Amino acid sequence: MKNSIGTSITLTLAGESHGPELCVVLDGLAPGLKVDEASIAGRLASRRPQGPTDTARREKDEFRIVSGVFEGRTTGAPLTILIPNADVRSADYERFKGIARPSHADYTAHVKYAGFEDYRGGGHFSGRVTAGIVAAGAILLDALASRGILIGTHILSCAGVADRPFAAEPEKDILSLLDAEFPVLGDCAGAMCEAVAAARADGDSVGGIVQTAISGLPAGVGEPWFGSLEGQIANAVFSIGGVKGVEFGAGFALAGMRGSEANDPFRINGGRIVTGGNRNGGINGGISNGMPVVFNTAVKPTPTISRPQLTVDMLKGTECEFAFAGRHDPAIVRRICIVLTGITALVTADLLALRYGTDWLAEIK
Amino acid sequence: MKNSIGTSITLTLAGESHGPELCVVLDGLAPGLKVDEASIAGRLASRRPQGPTDTARREKDEFRIVSGVFEGRTTGAPLTILIPNADVRSADYERFKGIARPSHADYTAHVKYAGFEDYRGGGHFSGRVTAGIVAAGAILLDALASRGILIGTHILSCAGVADRPFAAEPEKDILSLLDAEFPVLGDCAGAMCEAVAAARADGDSVGGIVQTAISGLPAGVGEPWFGSLEGQIANAVFSIGGVKGVEFGAGFALAGMRGSEANDPFRINGGRIVTGGNRNGGINGGISNGMPVVFNTAVKPTPTISRPQLTVDMLKGTECEFAFAGRHDPAIVRRICIVLTGITALVTADLLALRYGTDWLAEIK
Amino acid sequence: MKNSIGTSITLTLAGESHGPELCVVLDGLAPGLKVDEASIAGRLASRRPQGPTDTARREKDEFRIVSGVFEGRTTGAPLTILIPNADVRSADYERFKGIARPSHADYTAHVKYAGFEDYRGGGHFSGRVTAGIVAAGAILLDALASRGILIGTHILSCAGVADRPFAAEPEKDILSLLDAEFPVLGDCAGAMCEAVAAARADGDSVGGIVQTAISGLPAGVGEPWFGSLEGQIANAVFSIGGVKGVEFGAGFALAGMRGSEANDPFRINGGRIVTGGNRNGGINGGISNGMPVVFNTAVKPTPTISRPQLTVDMLKGTECEFAFAGRHDPAIVRRICIVLTGITALVTADLLALRYGTDWLAEIK
C-alpha cells in the first residue's frame, strides 16, 4: 500500500496540487464516532495559508464527506472526504516545465514515473495533499480526546528563534494550541514571524524543529521490533514533505549523555508507576510506558525560493538557472504542525485499535 | 506482522536472550543468490562482543541454515537461520526478577504481556536477537554488492569523540569498514575506546551517533507518502533497541539553515544528473535521487549500568534501588553498526524487489 | 486494510448505495498506461441494470477521474474515480428499517456496526458499490490486454439452463464476450432470460454459476502457500456479494476422479511446455503453469424477493413477515460477470507487478 497507512485503521491519500479534488479514505473506524464538520473545518483552517509565514495562495478547503457517515456518526464503513482544489494557477508551473527545482521531488518523480508525472505544482507530492491528512485527523483527534488522549504540535524553533518545550504534563499546553493563532507555547510568536519575514524579504526560506506530544496514551502500546511505537510514528512523520529528522525524548542529545543521566528512573506516584524525567519520550523497547510520548521533527527550509539557483532542465538535458516567481511559503513550520498532529492521531488510533479491538475508540470510558 | 518487516522481501524475527535458539526467516528472496556461510560468520563475528567497549558475554554464534538454500544458492523458498544461544547465565537475572530496570523494556513488557513475559535477559527485547538481523543481512549485503550497491555504518561520535563523516563518494569508506576492527573512518578508535573505558570504570555507560551510507542505489526508489525511503528506513532503524533518533542528510542541522543553503542544486556530470552537495541525504520527496543515501542514528547510552539507580519492584509494588552486577556493554555503538547495516540491507533489497521485480537481485548486471 | 485489496497494485473501495458518490482509489499503477474513458464507460454500461434479468433501477454511472491521470495517461500516483449515485429511492428502504432481510447483511451489519450502519439499500454492502470495481477494472483490463492477457466471464448455468464452457484456448471466447449483449458463449441467452423471467413472475429469484478465464498469463506467477494464485483469486471473488463457492479447473468434480484421470500430463508443443487437458485450471502448486486459468464461481439467488418471508425486526426484537416491494434483480448472474472480470484483473495485475516490477504493465511487449 503505497499511499495508504495503518493496519486496523487505515488512511489512503489521493489527489494532486492542480487536480480537481483531493480524496482521503479513512477505513476501519469504530462505528458510532461523532463526526463534527465544524471541527474538521477548524483544523483545515489552521492548516490554511495565512499570515506572514505562509504562501499567498488562498485555499478555501471546502470539503464533502461522501461515505461512511450517517446521521452525524461513523457507520464503520470507509469514510471518504473530498476536498476540491480552488485558486489553482497552473500557468505559474507551465513556465518551468522540465526544470528540476532543487530539493523538490521534480527529478525523482521524473525518474520514477518516466516522464508521465503531473508536474504542475508538485503534483501528488504537493503539501496541498496534506489537507486530506488534516481532515481525517480531525475526526480521529475528536475520538481520541473522548478517551482522554490529546495530541498537539508546536514550533520548538524556527529561523533561530526558540519556543519553550512542552511541560512535563503537557495537557494544558496541548489544549492551548487549539486556540492559538500561531502554534507556540511561549512568548515568541512575534520574533519568529519577524525572522521568517526577513528571510522572505531576502527571497529565501527557513526551516525549524516542531515538537509533538501525545498525552493520555496507556502503557503497553507498540511492539518490540518492527511495529515499534517510534518506528510507526517515524514512518508516518517522514511521509510529510520537508521532514528530514525525527527524535524521541531527548533524542540526539542522548548520544552525548552517560547512562546514569539518560535513564529515566521508575517511581511510584499515587499507586501508579511513572518515570522521573522523560528523556526516553514515553517509550521503552518500542512500547509506550504511560508517560507522555514526545518527539521532535526536523523540517528543512521550504525548497522553493525566489533567489536564483543552479539546476537542470530535464527535458533539454542542460544545466540552467532557476528563480521561482510564483506563490510559496517562506516557511512551512507553522502549517506542518497541524499536519503532524493529524498523522500522529492516525498512528495512535490504529495502534490502539490493534491492541484493544476495533470498537475501543467508540466506547465511553 | 509484529515481528516481521518488508513487503516483497520479508524478515521475521523470533527468539529470546535466554531461550535455546534464535530464529530468523527471510522470505521472498530471488532464487539463485549465492549464500556464503563464511560471509555470514564474518558479519556475526563483527557483531559479537569483543574488545573494550562491549559486554564480557562471549557468544559463539554458530548458526544453521535449515531451509531455503540448496547446493549453496537460494531456492526462492523461505530461508531459515537458527542461531543457538550459548553462555546464558539466567541466574544473573533471576536475582532481580520483578525489578524494572530503568530505560529498559521490563516495565512496558510487563504491562503489555500481563506478567507472562520471559524476563530473563530482556527476553525478546534483548539485543541478542539482532544476531538474526546480522545473519540475514549478510546474505542480502552480498547480493546487493553483486549489483553494485554497498552499505556501511560507522561510529560518527561516541562519548565526546568524533569520527569524520562519510566522503561524498562513500564506496571506499564503506569497503574500509569491512576490514576494520573498530568501525570508524578516521584515526579516532583509540580515543573512543578510552572514553568508553572511562565510563565503564565509573560503572556507567555512553551513547553515540552512528552514520550509515547506501551507495549505488538507483534513482527512483521509494514512494511519495507512506512508503517513503526515509520512512521505511526509519521504521526499520527504530526497531533496534537503543535508537532514539534518525536524520537524513544534514537532518536536524537543516532546521537552522536557509533554503538557499539547504538546497542541493542539480548538475550534470558525465551525462548523468547529480546534485552539488548532499544535504538531503540522497532522497527527494521520499524517493532516491541517485546520490548516496546517508543517515545518522542516535543511540542512547546502554541503560544497564552498575551504578545504583532508583526504580520499582513491579511484583511488590514498591520503590527500590537497583545496581546491575552482571555482564553488559558500556556502549553498544560499535556493535549496533553491523546491525544497522543489516537492517538497511533488508529495506533496500525489499524496495528494489518491489520496484523491479522479485528476480532483480539475482540478475547479472 | 479492510476495504482495500492488493500488495503492489491496490484497490480501495468506499461509498454506499444511497450515499452521494462512490469512490474507488487504484494505487501502484505503472505510469504511462492509457486511460480510455470510453472503455470505462463501456464496462460500466455492461454492469448497468438492463433487460429482463436485472432490477428496474436505472443508474447512469457517470464518473469522474479526479487524480492519477494526466493528459490521458496514468501518472503513477493514486488514481481516484468518483461515481455519483442517481435514482436513489431511500423511501423504499425507510419502510422496512430494522427488518433483517433474510440472507442479506442487514443483521450482521447491525451486530458489527452496533446499530450505526447506513441501512438504506444495503449501505456499503450494496452491489451498487461494485461499479467502482468495474471502473477500475476497465483500466487494468486495457493494460493487461496490451500485454496479451485477456480476461472474461460468462454465465455457465442459470436457472437450470446451461451454457457451454470456455474452449481450451479461450481467447476468441473472451473477445466475443466484449460485444455480447448477454454474457453467454453458446445459443442459450433466450432460454436463460425466459427462465429468469419465470422466477420473477413468481416473485422469486435465481442463482447460477459463472465461469472466468484468464488467457495469456505467463507461467510462474503465484506463491506456494499463502499467496497462491487460487487463494488470491478466491479472496477477491468472495468479496463480491452473493458468491458462495469458487472452484478451479474441474474443481469439485476432481473429488470424484482418480489421479490417472485428474492429472494433466505435460507435453511439448512448438517447443513450449503445455498440458494435455486443463483439469487443474492452469495452476499447479498455487503457481500459474502457462495454460489458461479457469475458475467457476457459485452465485446464490438474489436474496431480495417479493414473496413473503419470515424474519425478525431487529429494533423491536420480534419475529415478523417481510415481502420486498421495491426494485431488485431477479438474478445477478449477468451483472456479476463484468464485476468478476474486473476484480480478477486487479489480482492478476497485482501479482504481475509483484513478480516483474511495478512498470511491467507499461512496457511494450
Place this chain on the structure above:
Amino acid sequence: MKNSIGTSITLTLAGESHGPELCVVLDGLAPGLKVDEASIAGRLASRRPQGPTDTARREKDEFRIVSGVFEGRTTGAPLTILIPNADVRSADYERFKGIARPSHADYTAHVKYAGFEDYRGGGHFSGRVTAGIVAAGAILLDALASRGILIGTHILSCAGVADRPFAAEPEKDILSLLDAEFPVLGDCAGAMCEAVAAARADGDSVGGIVQTAISGLPAGVGEPWFGSLEGQIANAVFSIGGVKGVEFGAGFALAGMRGSEANDPFRINGGRIVTGGNRNGGINGGISNGMPVVFNTAVKPTPTISRPQLTVDMLKGTECEFAFAGRHDPAIVRRICIVLTGITALVTADLLALRYGTDWLAEIK
C-alpha cells in the same frame, strides 16, 4: 508476505520435505495462553501417515518450541516450533530429477525459481510442510476452545463413499472427531478405506470432499469486501496443496435454487436471533451471523501415482513416460482434515484478535 498469513495473529511457514527441519513462527499471540505439548503431539499424530489411506513414509514429528513460551504459557513474543525431518529418502527423488510430475508443482517451481528449486520430495511445496500448520493450529485450537469456539473437519466423501454432513449444531460432531481414528461422522470408515485400497491396488489415487465447521463464533466477525470471512478462509484453505474448490453452506447447490428456497429466515430462539436453516454457512455479507460456519473443500486425487503417465523431462526438453516407484499417499483426504482444522483456527483467531483486541483469546469468558 509470501509464506505468512494473518494480520494480528500471523503464521510464517518455512522448510522443505528433505531439509533438516521445518520451522513455523506464530506471532501476535495473546500472552498467558497455555501451551500443551501433549495436545500438539496429539494433533501431529493425527496428521501422521498411518493406516490404509496414507503413504508408507513414517514420520516421527518430534518438535521443539524454541521461543515464545515461558513456564508453559505464551509470552506474547513470537512462538517458534521446529520439527526435524526424519526418514528422508532423497534417493527416491534423485532418480527422476528434471521430470515434471503431472499436476505437481515441479514445472511451475522450475519456471518460478529458475532451476534453483529444491526438487527433492517437492521441496517447500511438499505436504510435509503442513506439519507446521498442524502444530501451530493445536495451540490456537486449545485457546479457541477455552473461549467456546470449536473447529473440526471430516471427510464428507471419498472415492464414491459419502459420510453424513455435520449436524445443525455441530459441537458434538466436532468433539467426536478428536477421538476418531478416521475422521468421519457416520459409519462409513470401512467402506472408504476399502475404496481407497482398491485405487492403491490399481496404482492409482483418489480425491474427496472434506467439510469443516466452526461452532461458537460470535456474530459480527469479518468484513464487507476484501476481508470477508469467506475470502479469508478461502485464501487460507487454497494454500493447502491439492485443494481445488471451496464452498460455504450449500455452496454450488445454491446456484440451482430459487431465493425462496436458498434464503435462511431469521428467527428468535431464546431471545437470540438465529436462522432457520444454514444454507449460507453462517455468513452473510462476509460477516459471521452467529450460526455455525460450515464449508466444504474439494481435494483432488493425489497427483503421485504408480501408473505410467506422459510428461516431460524439463532438463532434456523431451517428452517421456513416468511412473512413481517411491512412497506416497493414495489419498490425502484423511490427513488434510487436521491441516484444514489448523489453518481455519489461524484465520478464526486472527479475525477475533483484530475485532476484539490482541488479548481476547487469553481472557476467561
